[in-house]
Amino acid sequence: MDSSSDDDDRSACPLDDERRALLARWAPAAQRRMLERLADRPPVRLGRAKPPAPHDVPPLFGVKKQETEIFDRLKAAAIQGASTSLILCGHAGSGKRATLARAIDRLDAEADVPRYDVAELHGLVHADAAAGLRDLARQLDAGRRRNATSRYVDDLGILVEELRRRRAERRAPLLVILHELDAFALQPRQTLLYVLLDAMQSRLGCVVVCGITQDHGVLELFEKRVRSRLHNHHVAFTRPTSCDIESFFGDRFRLSVEDLSAASHRLASETSVRKRSRAEDTRQQYVDAHTEAWALIKKDERVKNALGDSVSCGRSMRWFCRVAARCAACINEDDPLLRPAFLLEAFRAQEPNSCLCWRAAVRLLPPAEKALVIAFLKLERVGNQYCLENAAHALARLGQASSQEAFDEDRLLEAQTLLLDKSMVLLSADARNRRDAHVLRFAPCRLAPALDVDDLWLALRGDDLGCTTTLRQWALNHV
Numbered sequence: 001m002d003s004s005s006d007d008d009d010r011s012a013c014p015l016d017d018e019r020r021a022l023l024a025r026w027a028p029a030a031q032r033r034m035l036e037r038l039a040d041r042p043p044v045r046l047g048r049a050k051p052p053a054p055h056d057v058p059p060l061f062g063v064k065k066q067e068t069e070i071f072d073r074l075k076a077a078a079i080q081g082a083s084t085s086l087i088l089c090g091h092a093g094s095g096k097r098a099t100l101a102r103a104i105d106r107l108d109a110e111a112d113v114p115r116y117d118v119a120e121l122h123g124l125v126h127a128d129a130a131a132g133l134r135d136l137a138r139q140l141d142a143g144r145r146r147n148a149t150s151r152y153v154d155d156l157g158i159l160v161e162e163l164r165r166r167r168a169e170r171r172a173p174l175l176v177i178l179h180e181l182d183a184f185a186l187q188p189r190q191t192l193l194y195v196l197l198d199a200m201q202s203r204l205g206c207v208v209v210c211g212i213t214q215d216h217g218v219l220e221l222f223e224k225r226v227r228s229r230l231h232n233h234h235v236a237f238t239r240p241t242s243c244d245i246e247s248f249f250g251d252r253f254r255l256s257v258e259d260l261s262a263a264s265h266r267l268a269s270e271t272s273v274r275k276r277s278r279a280e281d282t283r284q285q286y287v288d289a290h291t292e293a294w295a296l297i298k299k300d301e302r303v304k305n306a307l308g309d310s311v312s313c314g315r316s317m318r319w320f321c322r323v324a325a326r327c328a329a330c331i332n333e334d335d336p337l338l339r340p341a342f343l344l345e346a347f348r349a350q351e352p353n354s355c356l357c358w359r360a361a362v363r364l365l366p367p368a369e370k371a372l373v374i375a376f377l378k379l380e381r382v383g384n385q386y387c388l389e390n391a392a393h394a395l396a397r398l399g400q401a402s403s404q405e406a407f408d409e410d411r412l413l414e415a416q417t418l419l420l421d422k423s424m425v426l427l428s429a430d431a432r433n434r435r436d437a438h439v440l441r442f443a444p445c446r447l448a449p450a451l452d453v454d455d456l457w458l459a460l461r462g463d464d465l466g467c468t469t470t471l472r473q474w475a476l477n478h479v
Helices: 003-011 017-024 027-038 064-080 096-109 129-139 152-168 181-185 191-201 242-252 257-271 280-299 301-312 317-329 340-354 357-363 367-382 388-401 409-421 429-434 437-442 453-461 469-477
Strands: 084-089 117-122 174-179 207-213 234-236 425-427 445-447
Touching: 017 280, 027 242, 027 257, 027 280, 027 317, 064 084, 064 096, 064 234, 084 096, 084 191, 096 174, 096 207, 117 129, 129 152, 129 191, 152 191, 174 181, 181 207, 191 207, 242 280, 242 301, 242 317, 257 280, 280 301, 280 340, 301 317, 301 340, 317 340, 357 453, 367 388, 367 409, 367 445, 367 453, 367 469, 388 409, 388 437, 388 469, 409 425, 409 437, 429 437, 453 469
Parallel strands: 084 207, 084 234, 117 174, 174 207
Antiparallel strands: 425 445
16 A cells, blocks of 8 residues: 555545534534444453343444354353353454353343353463462352362362352352453463353352353363363354455445534533534535545555555454554544544554564663563553562562562563653653652553554564563563
8 A cells, every 4th residue: 555645545535624613612522422333342341230221332244143052051051041152252352252151141131030140260360270269269159168278178168068059049140251261371370260160060050151262272271170161162263354344344434413513512511612602504415425434445555455454464353453444533523533644554553563573672672661561561461550670579579489580679660761752662651750769659551552562462472572581471471
């Protein structure tokens, strides 16, 4: 694609000053609505079953068959009270968690189906049997019977007692989700999985174990006693097709008069902007102009070529979601409508995230900066909010095992400053303005959106980031 040709589309749908001013009134609301539909939703509904609350769940594309399989399997288990297991396999960003969340939402809306209590364990955090049992008991509200001196045997007894109570009281079925299932297999003793699967087969109520992984051969990593109990049902996720992506873009970029009104009210309430009494009748004009602009984008040959090339490269649905979000973020009052240049630039901006550029950049970092990036990468995968102090605490434990990975506080503060200067790590606006030692240590931070966390994690697993063996094993195997 030739970047010099992108500016030509400004004349494809010319806007005079009066029409631009009219459409600019609704540009922020339109952008807000599109970004809301593109935002990542919570992966699953956790905790005890509650009456379903009405909420907007954008449709998924390319995973209808997988969603039906998961829904039917969970529904049959809940109605019959029979325990079972599921393994969701697919590449990063293929929609495994989103599809499971949508299936749970559909089950919550079924009047004649018992609603699941949902608990989750993460392979990077709960691979140790004691930690997993302790957190599972907490999520089942059984932690109140546990004290600080409880041992593994006590936790196991508490869990079995809770499962028996659930059966006796005819409580809701239990769904246990195991994120990063392959990380559980890296442990020398797979006691936690055996306990869960044994409970599934011992008629202690309806227990469904659902593992999520990127490794289709994950069963070969497990012990025989675990493997024999975990082969009930596999659901494979494939990469999206061009038709899936076109449908996805069309759905996420779709606008209506009601969408504009609701988004405009939310923006006004959040920004304390006074409502304008005029131009209330121009919403339909903006929707018509937006629909026309999107129709022109779909016909643009450069957009078709970019989309086809990305699909041929095997890009994930999450990757295309980020492309669409970058495109929607380009809308402003000067350019109130989508243009082909926006989407083409979004494709180009997103492309380096999945190639070797960022891998090479991380590989060339000095030891302290690389260790900090790896620590942030691990914390990012877990999903909790984190700061430099969290990473420093984790790296301090690593330094006790290897002097090569021992970094004092001053070195980590310097490394954090350098990563901020390189825009690899981001802080809030207030924290960026202050930049003192206390703020650098305790202000919440995150990796820049330009870094593809999933791609870097795959590179780490493939030993493609130039990390020491101790650092790599710590990131993959230990909390």
